[in-house]
Amino acid sequence: MFGSIYIGLSGLSAYSKGLQAVSNNVSNMNTLGYKASDVTFADVFGRQSQGGLDYSNAFENGGHGVTISERSINFKQGEIRQTDRDLDLAIDGNGFLTLIDGDTNFYTRTGSFEIDDDGYIVLQGTEYRLAVLDSSGRPTAINIDTSRTDPPVVTDRITFADNLSRTATTHTIPDIKVYDARGNESRWTVNFSRAETVFDKWTVKVTDSTGREIGSKELKFVAENVADDTKELLFEDSTTGMSVTFDFSKNVKSFSTGTVSSLSAADVAGHATGSIATVKVNEKGEVEIGYTNQEKKQLGSIAIADFRDPQALEQRSRSLFVYTGLGQRQYLPAEDTRIGTIKGGRLEASNVDLGAQFGDLILIQRGFQASSQIISVTNDMIQQLFGIRGQG
Numbered sequence: 001m002f003g004s005i006y007i008g009l010s011g012l013s014a015y016s017k018g019l020q021a022v023s024n025n026v027s028n029m030n031t032l033g034y035k036a037s038d039v040t041f042a043d044v045f046g047r048q049s050q051g052g053l054d055y056s057n058a059f060e061n062g063g064h065g066v067t068i069s070e071r072s073i074n075f076k077q078g079e080i081r082q083t084d085r086d087l088d089l090a091i092d093g094n095g096f097l098t099l100i101d102g103d104t105n106f107y108t109r110t111g112s113f114e115i116d117d118d119g120y121i122v123l124q125g126t127e128y129r130l131a132v133l134d135s136s137g138r139p140t141a142i143n144i145d146t147s148r149t150d151p152p153v154v155t156d157r158i159t160f161a162d163n164l165s166r167t168a169t170t171h172t173i174p175d176i177k178v179y180d181a182r183g184n185e186s187r188w189t190v191n192f193s194r195a196e197t198v199f200d201k202w203t204v205k206v207t208d209s210t211g212r213e214i215g216s217k218e219l220k221f222v223a224e225n226v227a228d229d230t231k232e233l234l235f236e237d238s239t240t241g242m243s244v245t246f247d248f249s250k251n252v253k254s255f256s257t258g259t260v261s262s263l264s265a266a267d268v269a270g271h272a273t274g275s276i277a278t279v280k281v282n283e284k285g286e287v288e289i290g291y292t293n294q295e296k297k298q299l300g301s302i303a304i305a306d307f308r309d310p311q312a313l314e315q316r317s318r319s320l321f322v323y324t325g326l327g328q329r330q331y332l333p334a335e336d337t338r339i340g341t342i343k344g345g346r347l348e349a350s351n352v353d354l355g356a357q358f359g360d361l362i363l364i365q366r367g368f369q370a371s372s373q374i375i376s377v378t379n380d381m382i383q384q385l386f387g388i389r390g391q392g
Helices: 002-027 354-386
Strands: 041-049 052-055 063-068 080-082 088-092 096-101 104-108 110-115 121-123 129-133 139-141 157-163 170-179 185-193 201-207 213-222 232-237 242-247 264-268 274-281 286-291 296-301 303-307 313-316 320-323 329-333 341-344 346-348
Touching: 002 041, 002 063, 002 354, 088 096, 096 110, 096 139, 110 346, 121 129, 129 296, 129 303, 170 264, 213 232, 274 341
Parallel strands: 088 346, 157 242
Antiparallel strands: 041 052, 041 063, 080 346, 088 110, 088 341, 096 104, 096 129, 096 303, 104 320, 110 121, 129 139, 157 264, 170 185, 185 201, 201 213, 232 242, 274 286, 286 296, 303 329, 313 320
């Protein structure tokens, strides 16, 4: 009979721990990236032995109560919510962001990141560094200090496109920005002109913003196409030391379109010195720096961890996980869509289902009440035994 009390006590213990798990889930319903724990219970069976109860899977002597099952983490995707920060990251899929802290790797589904004083991208409020994949496919911390400035690139080519009307006599392309080796900007104007009676030869004259002439060349057409010997014209500026090739070899025609020409500078090489304007993750999952000169630089693909057995992950504070298993774990580039895609300017909400938690709460409450009732009834029966009197 005393065994019934211990069975009832096992129920009180198991349901108390179940209540603790449900309470933790409910309290983290608004915690970003939190993964709820599933609450389940398991029966306990034992067999008699010389030393008392020997707990095992043998069933011949009936049950000996209940215990809470080993905790199982629910990795169901939480809602992905939009934010206004470029370094708020979330994964739409099954993978995990990789964070490095010395020799330890942490994993998370989402997080708000920032750049620390040493130039590393870290999880806010921590020193855990966001990892990208190096050339050998291993996760390594990323540092932006070496990329804070984008050096100038001299303008050496201007590519033109579209139509230079053969019935027009002049056409001007103003304010073409060019840069010397030091990143100094100049603005060139390119003027096209021809004689009234000559339709296939144009004079190309280049001047700077002060009106100083850079040079003059002849552009020729054969029918509507640029002649082979004038597809590239070289202009040299002795003042700035620049040598710029005008490229007319791609998509430049000369059709009759009245006095209006659509010829333009489709691509101008070179740029000025740039400093960091933005740091974000692009659509390929690469950390990308945007500079004030409109240039961009990719620093590497974010390392996404994929686990064959996610239940081997152990939960830590701040919605972080550490891997304690021995199974397969691999690091893949963020552009590998098998494990999901990285969303910049997004955060993943908790996956706690409040309705399901309240349902579990009711069941746990009833289970606790029933277990306590078993103890109460058993105690009454023992009291009745104590009240039995022997007959004289």
